[in-house]
Amino acid sequence: MKKFFQSVSGIKSLLKNLDFDKLNKLSQKVDLNEMMGVVSAMSEEDLGKLIKMMKSGGKKKAIPAINGDFYELGKTLPPAEREIQLKVRSFMEKEIRPIANEYWNRAEFPMHIIPKMAELGITGLTYKGYGCPGHSALLEGFLAMEMARVDTSISTFFGVQSGLAMGSIYFCGSEEQKQEWLPKMHKMEVIGAFGLTEPEVGSGAAGGLTTTCKKEGDEWVINGQKKWIGNATFSDITIIWARDLDDQNVKGFIVRKDNPGFSAEKMENKMALRTVQNAQITLKDCRVPESDRLQEANSFKDTSVVLKMTRAGVAWQAVGCSRGAYEAALKYTNDRHQFGRPIASFQLVQDLLVTMLGDLTAMQTMVTRLSVMQDNGELLDEHASLAKVFCTLRMRDIVDQARELFGGNGILLEYDIARFVADAEAIYSYEGTKEINSLIVGRAITGHSAFV
Known part of the structure; x- marks a missing residue:
């Protein structure tokens, strides 16, 4: 009897705010006496859930914002550089995401974006002089991640232009060659x-x-x-x-x-x-x-100076590809409903998402430290190689787990994840295979070269 009066009191407190017209309409649809009987038979747990649902007014549960930077490493950038990072993110979302699948499917490059990318003023980001901005390697890494987060192809195009081609001239060219080419390449008037x-x-x-x-x-x-x-x-x-x-x-x-x-x-x-x-x-x-002829390139050691820098960039690309896959999967699991609820609410799905986020966060912290070492002049070949090995291995795991969460939809290009899975294979291989980079690190830690 006590539970009955508690239930009646709880329901009445909710119904008293309804006007008489709504009560009349409700009584025409539902036998209120019968409803009270059903309510009185409920367990305290079920009654609590009913009252909570009625109090909520059917409002949709707020979903946390999707953010693959779980430890907020982007906030370690100085405000001016953080602003550039967010500007590039906006560019990728507005200009690239809507066309990424179309051009990927056609195997064509969107030439019209080159002038728009040039306006960002980020090409040759870390170089000093020759029209280049001279920002930190840390910012350069974050920008590689932002690009690969949306489209690894665009990030690769940019890495070739800004890193490999411009870097070869910056590190290995004469002063005359730098003066001739770098300002034009910074403006993307010359593509390398x-x-x-x-x-x-x-x-x-x-x-x-x-x-x-x-x-x-x-x-x-x-x-x-x-x-x-x-x-x-x-x-x-x-x-x-x-x-x-x-x-x-x-x-x-x-x-x-x-x-x-x-x-x-x-x-x-x-x-x-x-x-x-x-x-x-x-x-x-x-x-x-x-x-x-590049006047300061006289042996492969000179070439490796460029490769060391760009290999660090590839590790950041792996982070970006992984983050894009993770964020796409997280959004999908909230949007996709099965058995009457979003699949994000199921334990096995959450376990996969957390595993992905853990690997992604480990990768992000690793490459952040890597770029700090580069800015401090401490970066060695083995540091870049270890990041390339670790990040590309974890990237493969993340895109595979993300694709699993999409089920059959995971093989459709429209959901993006199929593109991330495919592109991850290229990142895994270029700028030195896992085996070659492992031998570079192995030589550093053992003192023995295992190269043939």
Whole structure:
């Protein structure tokens, strides 16, 4: 009897705020006496749930904002750099996300975005002088993450332009070459590419390049092929690395697109980074003047200076790809309902999401420290290599777990996750395989080189 009066009191307190018209309408639909009988038979737990539901007025439960930066590492940036990060995020959301799947599916590059990206003023972000802004490597990492979070293809295009191509000139070029090319590349008036990998030479590039160069008078004659060269179908210049037939050392050259003997053919039928325009380059008696030889590139050690920097950027790309997949999965699990409730409310789904977030957060903290070391001049090859190994391995796990949460919809491009899964495979392989980067770290920690 006590429970009955408690229930009646609770229900009456809720009903008293209803006007008489609403009560009349309710009595026409429901036998109020019968309802009170049902209420009095409820357990205290069920009665509490009913009253709570009635008090809520049927309001939809507030869902936390989707944020893959769980430890708020972005807030460690100075305010001015944080503003740039958020500006790039806005650009990626407004300009790239709506077209990402379309261009990926067609294996075409959205050329119209290049002037818009140039307006951001972020190309050659960390370089000092030559029109470049001279910001921190930490900001550069965050921007790579922001781009890959939406579209890894765009982040790869930018990394080739700003990192590999501009970096080769910045670190290995003469002052005259820097003055000639870097301001134009910063404004994206000149697009660059980077030609190191060959059809038969990937991991063995340090000592096994088959592309050769030989000096004849004031010119160099280059012969050979390059493969997987991003941006090369439309680049204005391509940095070509070749082995000098006279001293067997690796040298670098700025080869212009209209240079006789240079040709670039688009690679077709890729399953990853389809928006990136990779080319197979053929150099046949390609003559390059001495003035276009990178004057400070005299061995592969000079090339590795550029690769160390860009390998750190690839680790950040892996973070971005992982974050994009995680955030897409989190949104989907709140939107997707099964058995009368969002699948985000199920234990197994939450366990997968937390596992993904843990790996993602570990990756973010690792690359944040990596970039701080770069800014402090402490970055070594093995530091960049360890980040590349760890982050790309965890990235593979995250995109796989994210795809699992989408069920059958996970293979449809419209849900984005299929693109993240495919693109992750390219990030896993380029800028040094897991095995090569592991041997670099292994050499550093044991003192023994296991390279052949």
